[in-house]
Amino acid sequence: MSYELVFEKLVNFDIDKARISVNVELRLGKDTVNFKANIDTGASFCIFAREYGEKLGISIEEGFLRYFNTTTGNFRAYGHGVTLITEGFAFDSQVFFAADESFQTNVLGRRGWLDRVIIAINDYDGKLYLSRYESE
Amino acid sequence: MQAVLDEIIEKTARISDDDRDKLIQILQEQKRKIKPNGKKGFVHPNTLWVKEHHAEYQGRYVAVEDGKLVGTGKNFPEALAEAKKNGSEKPMITYLPRDDEELRGGW
Numbered sequence: 001m002s003y004e005l006v007f008e009k010l011v012n013f014d015i016d017k018a019r020i021s022v023n024v025e026l027r028l029g030k031d032t033v034n035f036k037a038n039i040d041t042g043a044s045f046c047i048f049a050r051e052y053g054e055k056l057g058i059s060i061e062e063g064f065l066r067y068f069n070t071t072t073g074n075f076r077a078y079g080h081g082v083t084l085i086t087e088g089f090a091f092d093s094q095v096f097f098a099a100d101e102s103f104q105t106n107v108l109g110r111r112g113w114l115d116r117v118i119i120a121i122n123d124y125d126g127k128l129y130l131s132r133y134e135s136e
Numbered sequence: 137m138q139a140v141l142d143e144i145i146e147k148t149a150r151i152s153d154d155d156r157d158k159l160i161q162i163l164q165e166q167k168r169k170i171k172p173n174g175k176k177g178f179v180h181p182n183t184l185w186v187k188e189h190h191a192e193y194q195g196r197y198v199a200v201e202d203g204k205l206v207g208t209g210k211n212f213p214e215a216l217a218e219a220k221k222n223g224s225e226k227p228m229i230t231y232l233p234r235d236d237e238e239l240r241g242g243w
Contacts, residue, residue, distance in 0.1 A: 028178070028180065029178075038242075040242040040243055041240060041243075042240055042241040042242050042243035043240060043242040043243075044233070044241075045176045045231075045239065047241060047242070054177065056178075057177050057178045058178055058179065058180075059177035059178060059179050062177075062179045062183075063179065063183055063187070064183060064186045064187050064190065064231065066239055067239065068239045068240060068241035069238055069239065069240055069241060070240070070241040070242065074241075075241060077241075078181045079183065079186060079230075080179070080180060080183050081179070081180040081182035081183045081186070081200070081230075084143045091229075092182075092187065092226055092227060092228040092229065093229065093230060094182075094183070094228065094229060105241075105242065107241075107242045109242065111230065111231040111233075112230065112231075113201070114142035115211070115212045115231070116229075131208050134212060134214065
């Protein structure tokens with residue numbers, strides 16, 4: 001038995017990098033901020049460095065507080081509603097900004113991104129195939 | 137200062153494309169560096185709704201627009217479909233974790 005999927009986008013990524021990352025834009029009103037984020041199936045939500053939320057003018061600590069566990073401990077982050085754009089696909093979503101300024105990891109996780117896209121990864125060739133779920 | 141700038145420009149003309157991209161990124165980060173804004177910033181009405189109502193909808197997806205609930209569902213497509221049925225054009229859709237649910241910060 002074979003299976004076939006058709007995707008809207010093909011994104012090339014650097015196979016020499018330790019992680020698979022894509023371009024991210026966050027938008028709130030007229031403000032935008034751009035950076036790269038890693039695709040992480042082990043992250044429950046999309047979690048970004050607080051500086052990106054602050055650049056959008058967000059009051060970080062007034063968001064939806066949750067604690068996230070990692071292999072080395074846990075950290076505090078606050079959920080905020082923003083427009084999340086990756087490779088041209090825009091979603092109004094809740095993303096989390098880490099409370100700690102030293103947290104510099106940016107991940108696209110399951111809730112908020114992976115739950116609304118369909119992806120396929122060809123790691124050998126550095127190719128990421130991407131579609132938004134609702135366009136099926 | 138102009139002499140330093142001229143020297144930097146001359147040197148950057150000889151670096152690889154990858155190194156140039158790195159340099160651009162670093163310069164952009166330096167320019168954008170801002171200090172924490174404490175509690176003086178903005179909070180979206182949808183965020184305020186989540187803070188106030190998450191306990192009522194924990195374990196489900198909600199669609200919220202302009203600070204009002206416009207749909208719910210057990211997954212993203214369900215919440216989106218209900219929001220559209222209710223006339224919502226651009227809802228924020230999010231999962232609301234259960235209070236006892238372990239959230240992971242990544243691998």
